[in-house]
Every structure is written in structure tokens, then in C-alpha cells.
Amino acid sequence: MAILEAKDLSKTYKQGALEVKALTDLTLAVEAGEFIAIMGASGSGKSTLLNILGGLDAAGSGKLAIDGQDLGKRRDSELTKLRRQRIGFIFQSFNLIPVLTALENVALPLLIDGVKAGEANARAAEMLAVVGIKDRAAHFPDALSGGEQQRTAVARALVTEPAIILADEPTGNLDSVNSEEVMSLLKRAVVERGRTIVMVTHDPKDAAYSDRIVFLKDGRVVDEVAGVGTDVSAIMKRLAR
Ligand SMILES: Nc1ncnc2c1ncn2[C@@H]1O[C@H](COP(=O)(O)OP(=O)(O)OP(=O)(O)O)[C@@H](O)[C@H]1O
Numbered sequence: 001m002a003i004l005e006a007k008d009l010s011k012t013y014k015q016g017a018l019e020v021k022a023l024t025d026l027t028l029a030v031e032a033g034e035f036i037a038i039m040g041a042s043g044s045g046k047s048t049l050l051n052i053l054g055g056l057d058a059a060g061s062g063k064l065a066i067d068g069q070d071l072g073k074r075r076d077s078e079l080t081k082l083r084r085q086r087i088g089f090i091f092q093s094f095n096l097i098p099v100l101t102a103l104e105n106v107a108l109p110l111l112i113d114g115v116k117a118g119e120a121n122a123r124a125a126e127m128l129a130v131v132g133i134k135d136r137a138a139h140f141p142d143a144l145s146g147g148e149q150q151r152t153a154v155a156r157a158l159v160t161e162p163a164i165i166l167a168d169e170p171t172g173n174l175d176s177v178n179s180e181e182v183m184s185l186l187k188r189a190v191v192e193r194g195r196t197i198v199m200v201t202h203d204p205k206d207a208a209y210s211d212r213i214v215f216l217k218d219g220r221v222v223d224e225v226a227g228v229g230t231d232v233s234a235i236m237k238r239l240a241r
């Protein structure tokens, strides 16, 4: 059974008289433990898809299910809870809270879940060690490098042990060394912890870490290829189609 299933998703944005069709009858099934990369030109609907999968945005029509449970049939309060328990987000711009230290940023989702402060801090510290920045725990985001900020954001996404991680261009603001480090952290989350990842990326090198690359064009799935084992130039060629 798919852990995440979207069927015939459509989404139209209205801006005054202008209508933009961001997604058109998009269908995608993600298996548990799968690492999927979503690629496609700017404006092809990648972020819209990810935001809908994670419940940050609502689809105009279509069906969405997590663990086979139809989300359309859930109440808002139940949806919020399910999302918090099952999904972790990583964004291109890190989205850390500036007035909290790295440790506090990572501990926050646990505190929201009702974990006691002592345990939340201990688990956050452990997770900062996993991503290799335990000595930066007391730093505020503006005193962290871009790579360290994104590693903090990865720790924050992983700390609640969500089954599904949604990442929108997680290496978009990183240099190549930090990109590789973040990608290998994500890969390890899949291989060692059995997480499921759906990651939007422009970078064929990032996509090559995935199990499957799904190509979007004009809000539709137009192509699919294996990630690992497909070389970067072949990915670029498909992207250019
Ligand atoms: N809030 C919004 N209001 C109006 N139109 C929007 C909104 N968000 C996205 N769009 C439009 O929907 C389409 C898909 O946008 P989306 O952000 O999903 O693209 P993307 O594939 O993530 O692009 P990029 O690679 O540039 O991030 C675009 O044409 C965009 O202009």
C-alpha cells in the first residue's frame, strides 16, 4: 500500500481575473521507504504539489490519502494532528525561527507535541549530533552558516521521527559541498531509518540520490526514471524534453 497517494489532483490559483492552472489531474503514489525526486521547469507545479501533499495548501479537486486513509474525509483538527505526526518539512530557505537557538529550533516540534522540556532538549541535542553540528547547539540561526542552518532544519524535520519527509529544494541555497552533506543526511534517513522522502530539486546531482525521479510539466506528470544509477547527463536530457 502506498504511504502517500494523490489522485487526479488539480489546483487553480486565481489572481483577480487571471487564473493559473498549477496542477492538472496529477496522480502519484509514493511507497513507504521510497525516496522520490520531483523535477521540472520553474512554474511546472512542483512546490504546489509538495504543499498539497503536506497539507500546507488545499487542492481544488482530487483525492489525497496517507496510509490509505482518505484525507478528504478528515476534520481539520484531525488533519493537523496527522500531518504533525506523519510529516516533516524542509524548505529551501531553512525557515528557522531567528529568536531561538539551533537546539531550541530542533526541540520546538517536540514541545508542541507535548514532550517534556528535558527530554525534548536531550532528543534535539542527539539529533544535532546526528547531523554533525552538536557544537553549534547554542548558536542562533544568524550565527550559523547556510549549511549549518539547513542541517539544523533537517534535524528539526527528523526529530519527531515522521514517516514522511517533504523537502522543497533543500539544497537550493547551498554550495556543492554542503549540498552533498544534506543529500547524504536525507539518504541516510531513508536507508537507515526507513523514512519516505519526496524532494523537489533542480539539481540532477541531488535527484541521482533518489530511487525514482518524477518529471512535471505544466502541472502534469510527464515522465519518470530511476534516480540511483541514472547518470546526470541522462537526467538533464529528460528534463529538457
Ligand atoms: N499563491 C499563488 N498565487 C497565484 N499563482 C501561484 C501561486 N503559487 C504558485 N502560483 C503559480 O502556479 C504555478 C506553479 O507554481 P509552483 O510554485 O508550484 O512552481 P514550481 O514548479 O515550484 O516552480 P519553481 O521551480 O520556480 O519553484 C506557477 O505558474 C505560479 O506562478
Ligand SMILES: [Mg+2]
Binding pocket: 046, 047, 048
Ligand atoms: Mg517551487
